[in-house]
Amino acid sequence: MLYQIDYDLRKPGRNYDDLFAAIKALGNWAHALKSTWIVNTTLNAAQIRDHLKAHIDVNDGVLVTRLTGEMAWHGLDTEVEKWLRAA
Numbered sequence: 001m002l003y004q005i006d007y008d009l010r011k012p013g014r015n016y017d018d019l020f021a022a023i024k025a026l027g028n029w030a031h032a033l034k035s036t037w038i039v040n041t042t043l044n045a046a047q048i049r050d051h052l053k054a055h056i057d058v059n060d061g062v063l064v065t066r067l068t069g070e071m072a073w074h075g076l077d078t079e080v081e082k083w084l085r086a087a
């Protein structure tokens with residue numbers, strides 16, 4: 001299933017490479033926009049959120065949404081567009 005992960009990293013200057021690695025570990029992924037990833041995973045939204053909470057600060061925000069139905073976009077990287085068309 002496809003899930004969109006959006007986040008608000010509110011602590012300036014922090015290194016979030018650990019968060020990005022945690023997102024990539026969820027399954028097949030695309031980094032669609034600066035603070036938006038799309039993953040294809042067998043986990044549900046709550047499991048994804050719980051997995052990611054260990055990699056963000058308590059004042060950061062994360063939103064996990066299951067994608068169903070149609071999608072539309074503009075201005076995405078060519079590789080992300082290819083990934084979305086194939087997903």
